[in-house]
Amino acid sequence: MTDIQKENKSGGKVPNRGSVNFPRLRFPEFEGEYRQYSFEDLFLFSTGKNIKQNEASPEYETPCVRYGELYHLYNEIISEVVNKTNLDKSDLTFSIGNEILLPSAGEDPLDIGSASALTIKGVAIGRTINILRPLKKNLYSNIYVSYYINEKLKKKISTLAKGVSISNVYNSDLKILNALLPSISEQQKISSFLLLINSRIQTQNKIIEQIEFYFKGIKDTLFSQKIRFGGFAEDWETKKLGDVLLKNSTKNKNQKYSTVQSVSNKYGFINQEDIFEDRRVASVDTSNYYVIDKGCFAYNPSRINVGSLAYKFDDEISIISPLYISFKAENIFLIDTFLLYWFKTIEFTKQMNNSFEGSVRNTLSYENLIKMNISIPSLEEQIQISSFLTKIDQKIQTEKTILEQLETQKKYLLQQMFV
Structure with a gap:
């Protein structure tokens, strides 16, 4: 970021703003004023053609983008596509590589303001997508404007949405919008910079992904004893969990x-005020709540199938609802981290799936x-396995x-570079 000028601090010139707001960060070689354009002056508007889910x-053979994928597979830039279609090419609408795509329907109005710059030629564009193409040459960079829409216009577009269960925004709605843009050369410089950051994130x-894939594979390989650390040859002893767990009744x-x-599925034990802020969820009388200290495990019996199991790493003593099930490992047989990793194995998942009760949940x-x-295995081998997996x-x-x-x-950077 050494070549980006920080407003009023870098010593570089900041243009006379007048009635125009300028970004707080700007490359020092650019000083020209920003210009406001209406979408109607910038774009040619169209829509794609239907590509059903089973047709992608x-x-x-033919690369394609369907509207639902704009929510789940892509972000501000589409430089490669995931799916292809087998439809006749005469029935499709193809990209030139300068498009901006916005879904025209969605359950959440904010989703409709999610723009993606399609930078590839020859991609079939599905229905329920608003397609924006340049009305004239050299007015804008589709990558820059994609970022601009997501940063500055997303909420505005959501207010244009019509419908109850499904919200819709059409090209005719988008025509009333405006964009404040620098010169095309400055847009391209900013776009290149953001592409570099995107590349680092990818x-x-x-x-x-690679480390997690390795971790998953090596974990199950170790617990299935397909490989073992040197120096350990004793057979592992099979026990019932009831023989090595102590239920918490405190x-x-x-x-x-x-x-x-x-x-929490993601964070383990988490304070309720961090989740619910001012809304009280605990009972006024907590005398029947379980006391949780370091080394305790707990899970929600009706949500264990989605991995909602926690381990208490810290020394703070807290309490949890009696709706949870809490227990500790019997440490003469089992160390905590070995048990914690076992709960993440394929073997545990298989046994769990065979142990469920309930018809609805x-x-x-x-x-x-x-x-x-x-x-x-022995406590020494448990320590070796746990230490190895902990490092990963x-x-x-x-x-x-x-x-x-x-x-x-x-x-x-997006907050500081766009106005």
Whole structure:
């Protein structure tokens, strides 16, 4: 970012604004004023043609983009596509490589303001997509304007949405919008810079995916004993979980503890006030809540199938609702981290799926949990396995922190570089 000028701090010139707002960050070689354009002066508007879900697959021939994919598969830039179609080419609308795509329908009005710059020629564009193409040459960069729409116009577009259960925004609605744009050369410079950041984010995502793929594979290989660390040859002992778990029965009888926690699929134990802010969810009387301290496991018996199981890493003593099931590992047989990783194995998932009760929602009772079998090596081998997996786990978390930093940087730049 050394070649980006920071407003009033870098010593570079900041243009006389007059009635026009300028970004707080700007490349120093650009000083010209921004110009306001109506969408009607910028774009030619059209829509795509129908490509049904069963008419799109990576195995087909003609690259395509369907409107639902704009929500789930793509972001501000589409430089490669996932699906292809087998429809006759005469029935399709194809890209030139300078398009901006916006879904024209969605359940959430904010989704409709999600723009994607399609930079590839020859891609079939599906129905329910608003297609924006240049009315004249050299007025805008489709990558820049895609970022601009997402950063500055998304909420405005959502207010144009019509409909109740499904919201719709048509090309005729978009024509009333305006965009404040710098010169085409400045747009292209900003676009190239943002592409570089996007590339770093994509690379970071791939690094995380590769490590997570390795972690999943090596974890199940270790727990299935297909490979073992050197120096360990003793057979693993199979036990019932009931033989190695201790159910938590400690209640908050005198309401001594007040920090109420919930079990989060993503974060483990989490304070309820962090989830619900000012809304009270805990009972006024918490005397029947379970006391949770370091080393406790807990899960929601009706949500265990989505991985809602937590482990208490910290020393703070807290309480959880009696709706949760809480237990500890019997440490003469089992160390905590070994059990925690076992709960993430294919073997546990298989046994869990065979232990569910309930016709409407899968429920895993503690009685059924403790009937499961677990194969346990010596404590020394458990420590070796746990230490190895923990190092990989920590590496994943480090890479995720880097990804979060990149995404925060991108968000900051978008806020500062667009007006």
